[in-house]
Amino acid sequence: MPDVGLKAYLMVAAALFSLGMGVVITRRNAIAVLCGVELILNGAALNFVAFNRYSAPAGRLDGQIFTIFIIILAAAEAAIALAILLNVFSITDSVLIDEADSLKE
Amino acid sequence: MPAPILMSLLIVALPLAAWTSQFLHALFKRRLPASADKISLVAVGGSLALSVWLLVTEVLMGGGISPAYVWSANWFKIGAGASAFVLDFDVMVDNLTVIMFFVVTLVAFLVHLYSTSYMHGEDRYPRFFHFLSLFTFSMLGLIVTSNLAMLFVFWELVGVCSYFLIGFFITKKSAGDASKKAFVTNRIGDACFMAGIFLVIATIQKAWPGEGVLSFPRIWESIGMLGQGQGPWVGHETALIAAGILIFMGCVTKSAQFPLHVWLPDAMEGPTPVSALIHAATMVAAGVYMIVRTFPLLAGSGYLGGDYFSSPALWVVAGIGGITALFSGTIALVQQDLKKGLAYSTCSQLGYMVMAVGVGSITAAMFHLFTHAFFKACMFLGSGSVIHAVHSQDMKDMGGLRKKMPITFATFFISCLAIAGTPFFSGFLSKEAILGQAAAFGVFHKHPIAWLPFALTGITALLTSFYMFRLLFLTFYGPPGDHHRHEHAHESPKAMVIPLVVLASLAIISGGIASPVAPGAVGGHWFQSRVNDQVLVKDFMTGPAGSDRGKAIFAEQAVHLAHEHDVPASAPAVVHDFAHAHHAVHLPVMAFSLAVLVLGVGAAWFFFVKNRGRDFVAGIKPLAAYREVLRRLYFVDEAYCKRVVPTVKDVAIGMKEFDKKVVDGTVNGAAASCRNFAWFTGQVDARVVDGSVRGTGGFMMILGDFFRRMVSGKIQDYVQYTVLGLGVLLIWVVLAGQG
Numbered sequence: 001m002p003d004v005g006l007k008a009y010l011m012v013a014a015a016l017f018s019l020g021m022g023v024v025i026t027r028r029n030a031i032a033v034l035c036g037v038e039l040i041l042n043g044a045a046l047n048f049v050a051f052n053r054y055s056a057p058a059g060r061l062d063g064q065i066f067t068i069f070i071i072i073l074a075a076a077e078a079a080i081a082l083a084i085l086l087n088v089f090s091i092t093d094s095v096l097i098d099e100a101d102s103l104k105e
Numbered sequence: 106m107p108a109p110i111l112m113s114l115l116i117v118a119l120p121l122a123a124w125t126s127q128f129l130h131a132l133f134k135r136r137l138p139a140s141a142d143k144i145s146l147v148a149v150g151g152s153l154a155l156s157v158w159l160l161v162t163e164v165l166m167g168g169g170i171s172p173a174y175v176w177s178a179n180w181f182k183i184g185a186g187a188s189a190f191v192l193d194f195d196v197m198v199d200n201l202t203v204i205m206f207f208v209v210t211l212v213a214f215l216v217h218l219y220s221t222s223y224m225h226g227e228d229r230y231p232r233f234f235h236f237l238s239l240f241t242f243s244m245l246g247l248i249v250t251s252n253l254a255m256l257f258v259f260w261e262l263v264g265v266c267s268y269f270l271i272g273f274f275i276t277k278k279s280a281g282d283a284s285k286k287a288f289v290t291n292r293i294g295d296a297c298f299m300a301g302i303f304l305v306i307a308t309i310q311k312a313w314p315g316e317g318v319l320s321f322p323r324i325w326e327s328i329g330m331l332g333q334g335q336g337p338w339v340g341h342e343t344a345l346i347a348a349g350i351l352i353f354m355g356c357v358t359k360s361a362q363f364p365l366h367v368w369l370p371d372a373m374e375g376p377t378p379v380s381a382l383i384h385a386a387t388m389v390a391a392g393v394y395m396i397v398r399t400f401p402l403l404a405g406s407g408y409l410g411g412d413y414f415s416s417p418a419l420w421v422v423a424g425i426g427g428i429t430a431l432f433s434g435t436i437a438l439v440q441q442d443l444k445k446g447l448a449y450s451t452c453s454q455l456g457y458m459v460m461a462v463g464v465g466s467i468t469a470a471m472f473h474l475f476t477h478a479f480f481k482a483c484m485f486l487g488s489g490s491v492i493h494a495v496h497s498q499d500m501k502d503m504g505g506l507r508k509k510m511p512i513t514f515a516t517f518f519i520s521c522l523a524i525a526g527t528p529f530f531s532g533f534l535s536k537e538a539i540l541g542q543a544a545a546f547g548v549f550h551k552h553p554i555a556w557l558p559f560a561l562t563g564i565t566a567l568l569t570s571f572y573m574f575r576l577l578f579l580t581f582y583g584p585p586g587d588h589h590r591h592e593h594a595h596e597s598p599k600a601m602v603i604p605l606v607v608l609a610s611l612a613i614i615s616g617g618i619a620s621p622v623a624p625g626a627v628g629g630h631w632f633q634s635r636v637n638d639q640v641l642v643k644d645f646m647t648g649p650a651g652s653d654r655g656k657a658i659f660a661e662q663a664v665h666l667a668h669e670h671d672v673p674a675s676a677p678a679v680v681h682d683f684a685h686a687h688h689a690v691h692l693p694v695m696a697f698s699l700a701v702l703v704l705g706v707g708a709a710w711f712f713f714v715k716n717r718g719r720d721f722v723a724g725i726k727p728l729a730a731y732r733e734v735l736r737r738l739y740f741v742d743e744a745y746c747k748r749v750v751p752t753v754k755d756v757a758i759g760m761k762e763f764d765k766k767v768v769d770g771t772v773n774g775a776a777a778s779c780r781n782f783a784w785f786t787g788q789v790d791a792r793v794v795d796g797s798v799r800g801t802g803g804f805m806m807i808l809g810d811f812f813r814r815m816v817s818g819k820i821q822d823y824v825q826y827t828v829l830g831l832g833v834l835l836i837w838v839v840l841a842g843q844g
Contacts, residue, residue: 021828025821033821101818 009050016043030085030095037081038074045070110176112159113198113249116152116206120213120242123148127235141231145238146217152245153210160207164200173199175251177317190310193317197251201471205248205394208478209387211611213241215604216382219486222600223378223493233273233376240266244387248394252320253302253352256395260298260355263388264291270383271375283374290368294358301351305402308344312337321398328405338405349403349418353396353425360392360455363429367742369452373444373498377489380444385451385485386478393458393474396422397467404465423463427561429456432739434568438575439735442498443488446576451481453565454524461539464546464558469538476531476615480520483608487517490601491580494594495587500576505585509594512602514581516609521577523612525570525705526698531616537698540566544690549682566698570705578713 020039027033045067052063088100123145130138138144163170177193184190217237224233243262250256265288272284302319309318309327317323330336331345338345356362361369372384383389396403403418433452440446454477461470488498490513495502507514523532540562547556585591596602712721722728737743815826 021824025825025828097821098819100820 006050006054009046009053013043013046013050016040016046018043028096028098030088030097030100033097034078034081034085038078041070041074041077106176107174109159109163109170109174109198110196112155113196113202113206116155116159116210117242117245117249119148119152119155120145120238120245124235124238124242127231127238131235137231137235139231141234142217142221145234145241146214146221148238149210149214149217149241152206152241153214156203156206156210159198159203164203170199170203173197173202175322177320180255188314190306190314191317192254193252193320194250194255195252195317195320196249197321198249201397202248204471204475206245208475209241209244209248212382212386212478212482212608213237213244215482215607216378216486219381219489219601219604220376220378222598223489224376227376229273229275233270236266236269236273237379237382240270240383240388244391247391251322251398252317253305253324253399254319256398257295257298257302260359260391260395261295263383263391264288264295264359267291267372267383267388270379271372273376273379274374277374280374283368283371286371287368290365291358293365294355297351298355301348301353301355304344304348304351308341308348309337324399325401328401331405345402345405346417349399349405350421352399352402353418353422356392356396356459357425358392359395360389360459361429361452362392362425362456362459363432364741366429366433366452367745370445370448370738373442373448377444377485377492380448381482381485381489384448386482389451389455390458390474390478393455393462393470396459396462397471400462400467403462419463419465421463423460423558426456426458426460426463427558429453430460430565431456431561431568434565434572436735436738437572438568439732440572441500443491443500443503443576443580444485444498446500446572447481447484447488450524450569450573453569454481457536457539457562457565460558460562461542464543466539466542469535469542472538473535476523476535476612479608479615480523480532480612483516483520483605483612484524486601486605486608487513487520488580490597490605493597493601495590497587497590500579500586502587502590503580503585504583505581505591506594507581509591510581510596512596513605516605517577517581519609520612521573523616524573525702526566527702528699529613531612531614533698534616536566537695540698541687541690541694544694545687548686548690563697563701567701567705570702571709574706574709575713578709578717582714583717 016039020036020041020043023036023039024033027036048063048066048070050063052061056062085095089095092099094100126144127137127141130136175195175197177195180192180194182189182191217234220233220237224230227233240263243259243266247256247259247263250259268284268288271287272280274280305324306318309323312327313323327336327338328345331338358365358368369384369389373380375384403422404416430453433449433456437446437449437453440449454473458470458473458477461467461473490510491503491506492498494506494510494513497503519530523530526533526536540559543559543562547559549555712719722732734740815822
């Protein structure tokens with residue numbers, strides 16, 4: 001398998017991030033927004049792994065370890081976010097995120 | 106404090122106490138006490154007793170006061186240290202003070218007594234005595250004080266009392282007008298007097314800072330030093346002349362001298378006792394008293410050229426006095442109103458005294474003041490008695506009262522003899538003293554102009570005996586002018602007759618104090634030596650001022666009128682010359698005064714007794730025309746009314762316009778510009794300051810609106826902003842990285 005280089009990884013990561021951000025901003029459904037967040041996190045994680053592979057001295061796995069943390073954190077975040085979402089749903093009877101604007105008050 | 110000082114202050118204080126007690130009564134009880142007359146009478150009586158005691162113990166028996174008793178208390182001080190202006194309450198008691206005390210308290214007491222009857226039943230009877238007491242106090246204060254500023258204070262006080270009393274009959278318009286006229290006319294002289302005082306202060310204060318420079322002894326000393334070419338007046342001779350003339354202007358109005366005499370005849374609108382006390386015996390004589398006290402100021406400039414002719418202030422004094430004597434004397438010839446005739450006679454006699462001062466004889470002036478006070482007060486009170494009887498002042502309503510009012514007639518007759526200068530009456534000696542002085546003046550200076558004073562007074566002497574006897578004959582002789590009034594006429598009550606008798610006796614004997622045969626007249630006239638004991642004269646004759654040139658002016662003071670041989674051989678030649686001149690004119694003048702007396706009385710008898718009712722003058726055209734001029738008072742009053750009063754009014758109106766346009770205009774303009782400026786700052790405040798505050802607020806509102814809209818509460822918006830911010834950050838980092 002030929003080596004595609006750091007640039008390709010970074011471009012994929014940036015694409016993931018941008019897609020995630022686009023979903024987070026545009027989608028009204030909270031579940032979709034959570035999906036977007038996962039995409040963003042994955043974009044970031046991919047960056048860590050790619051930089052570790054190309055920039056770190058041999059034998060160091062700092063990027064990979066960070067990525068594992070990110071996956072764990074993403075799981076925890078999703079759990080918490082879904083719990084919040086359930087509460088929001090119980091109050092507003094909807095999972096549409098733009099209807100939950102009581103934060104401004 | 107020496108006893109005579111204490112006594113003098115008591116003399117002054119008693120009438121003041123009477124006035125104050127009445128005033129307090131009026132203040133708390135809202136009316137004057139009904140017994141105001143008794144309070145005043147007792148107080149003035151007390152003053153009289155003390156004055157007589159002073160006169161007898163200190164002057165008659167004690168051989169005269171020498172040196173004068175002086176006492177002073179600090180009144181106020183302006184400034185600090187050595188250059189402060191100090192004004193003291195100076196009191197000086199010398200022979201002149203004591204003599205004046207006697208004159209004033211005696212006439213005042215008699216007038217008080219007379220008024221209890223004359224004014225009885227009058228409305229505001231207590232008020233009359235209230236003012237009379239105030240006047241007596243002021244007049245006595247004027248005499249006892251010995252500095253110019255204090256004298257001015259009392260000067261104004263007697264002036265205002267005169268104003269109150271002339272206008273005593275407040276319901277009579279003419280009385281109100283007369284009091285205003287007197288007051289306004291006196292303003293002129295008082296303003297000049299004040300200016301003169303300021304000149305004296307300005308000059309002496311500079312040289313002698315930090316001392317009470319206005320006291321008489323200090324002023325005399327300053328003039329005395331001028332005689333030796335020293336002192337504050339050196340280099341300020343013009344100021345000295347001006348000060349002398351300005352101060353004399355005070356005398357011109359107060360003593361009713363031409364051309365400001367116009368108030369005195371009108372002042373006869375006041376009650377007759379007031380005319381006797383204020384406008385015959387005391388207040389009008391205060392002007393003469395004042396120029397006697399300030400004589401060195403008037404004469405001081407004579408040091409410059411070495412003889413009398415170079416003392417312009419004295420020339421003015423002599424000229425005004427002589428003119429007044431003749432001028433008023435002629436008007437008195439035609440007066441139909443008894444009191445006005447007496448008033449013009451008073452003017453004329455005051456002119457005599459002023460002229461005597463002008464020719465350098467303060468002794469003769471004071472002597473005539475002394476005798477005149479008695480016989481003129483007697484005549485006024487006598488005229489009051491007549492007016493009381495016939496209820497008219499016009500002499501056409503009188504006539505033939507000789508039998509009806511014998512005592513009034515007798516006393517009036519004695520006074521007429523006295524004023525006309527009959528031997529053995531007081532007026533003979535005092536008038537002869539003045540005439541003799543004027544004649545000696547002419548002989549001494551050997552110059553035609555120097556004979557002018559004698560010419561004026563000589564003619565006046567003839568007129569005096571004529572018009573006085575005219576008044577007497579018209580009032581007491583001939584057929585009654587009005588039968589109804591004549592029938593009801595009767596002799597006045599005792600309270601009015603007693604003062605007449607006392608004054609008439611004094612009109613005879615008061616001359617005795619200056620008689621060559623008077624007791625104590627060792628080596629000359631008693632009165633003269635007493636008056637000469639004044640500090641001022643002594644200083645001039647023996648003090649540092651005793652230069653020859655000074656003595657030339659004051660030579661008269663150094664010689665005894667009739668005793669040429671009394672002049673010490675050591676005296677300067679000018680003194681001998683003057684004494685010689687005096688001796689030379691002595692007998693001719695006496696003969697002259699006797700001649701004019703006989704001529705005047707004879708003419709009066711011829712016209713007003715023998716040929717009564719016949720008009721001799723009407724047939725002679727120039728004389729008739731002149732009589733008309735006299736009846737119209739030489740047009741002086743008319744000229745004042747026609748020329749001066751409108752001019753003054755025009756000036757006043759002009760001033761008012763000036764005040765309105767310029768002064769008020771300035772003030773109003775300032776106010777308007779203030780208002781405009783305030784409007785402007787208001788606008789700035791409203792637009793700029795408030796604007797910026799409001800603008801800040803508005804801007805914040807807009808900003809707030811914007812940010813409020815941003816804070817939508819929607820999580821996606823926030824994320825958008827974050828991303829946007831991140832994007833901006835990214836661009837900045839990239840651009841910065843490139844740069």
